[in-house]
Amino acid sequence: MKTLRSPLGRVLGYGAAKEGTVSHWWLQRLTSAALVPLTVWFVYCLLTLPALDYATVVAWLSSTWSALLLILLVLTATRHSQLGVQVVIEDYITSHGLKTITLVLITFAHVVVAAAATFAILKVAFGGVR
Amino acid sequence: MRERPLSPHLSIYRMHRYTLLTSILNRFTGVILSVGLLMLAYWLLSIAGGPESYARASAILGLGISKLVFAGLLIAFVYHLVAGIRHLVWDTGRGLERAVAKRSAFIVAAVTVVLVLILGYLFIAAFVVGVHA
Numbered sequence: 001m002k003t004l005r006s007p008l009g010r011v012l013g014y015g016a017a018k019e020g021t022v023s024h025w026w027l028q029r030l031t032s033a034a035l036v037p038l039t040v041w042f043v044y045c046l047l048t049l050p051a052l053d054y055a056t057v058v059a060w061l062s063s064t065w066s067a068l069l070l071i072l073l074v075l076t077a078t079r080h081s082q083l084g085v086q087v088v089i090e091d092y093i094t095s096h097g098l099k100t101i102t103l104v105l106i107t108f109a110h111v112v113v114a115a116a117a118t119f120a121i122l123k124v125a126f127g128g129v130r
Numbered sequence: 131m132r133e134r135p136l137s138p139h140l141s142i143y144r145m146h147r148y149t150l151l152t153s154i155l156n157r158f159t160g161v162i163l164s165v166g167l168l169m170l171a172y173w174l175l176s177i178a179g180g181p182e183s184y185a186r187a188s189a190i191l192g193l194g195i196s197k198l199v200f201a202g203l204l205i206a207f208v209y210h211l212v213a214g215i216r217h218l219v220w221d222t223g224r225g226l227e228r229a230v231a232k233r234s235a236f237i238v239a240a241v242t243v244v245l246v247l248i249l250g251y252l253f254i255a256a257f258v259v260g261v262h263a
Contacts, residue, residue, distance in 0.1 A: 014134060029221055032214050039211065047252050054184045057177055074170070081164040088161060117171040120178035129180055 031080035038073040067125035074117040082110040148235035156213045159206035166203045
């Protein structure tokens with residue numbers, strides 16, 4: 001016997017992500033399950049709004065349910081997207097430095113999109129555009 | 131860093147196989163939808179910016195090229211949704227047998243085509259023909 005370390009102990013942490021994946025895996029599933037009804041609702045809204053002129057869209061976003069569901073959609077979708085793009089980067093970018101920089105930038109971009117979209121929804125919902 | 135074992139290279143696999151194609155399409159459509167999320171944020175910010183900024187954004191989003199992008203986003207969304215549900219079923223431990231997985235791959239393709247046709251028709255009726263115009 002050459003080593004006392006178990007086969008599992010020798011490979012742990014040597015995957016592309018350098019760490020465990022259980023919470024990442026679980027959160028990806030959790031967000032995807034939530035996105036099924038949320039995205040279907042959003043597509044339904046786009047199709048059933050009487051028009052897409054400014055007054056109609058503002059009135060739609062001013063309703064509590066629409067604003068709330070849209071915020072949930074934006075936050076869930078950005079988290080789901082960040083988790084997904086992260087894996088793509090981990091899989092395809094082999095240079096450690098470039099991979100780290102790209103992951104940082106992608107994470108920042110997703111947080112900015114989530115914050116900006118949420119702010120926009122709240123501003124309209126609270127009557128900030130009239 | 132210690133040398134890591136390499137898995138067999140991509141080129142030895144047959145890409146037209148239902149396993150690989152459905153998997154890479156799910157990843158590809160997911161990345162496209164991430165870009166779609168940017169457009170959603172842009173649209174929402176334009177609403178928050180007032181009537182003038184919404185009019186500017188509507189002009190850009192109403193261009194022919196934007197409509198092509200929307201068509202691509204719709205196809206990506208439908209595929210990612212249907213294939214994602216297949217993944218969620220797999221996560222319960224069901225449907226992983228080769229024959230079942232092959233059948234569900236074709237079901238995903240068929241449902242995607244049908245939903246894209248239905249939703250495409252509804253969106254064209256609403257936005258191009260003019261209920262929304």
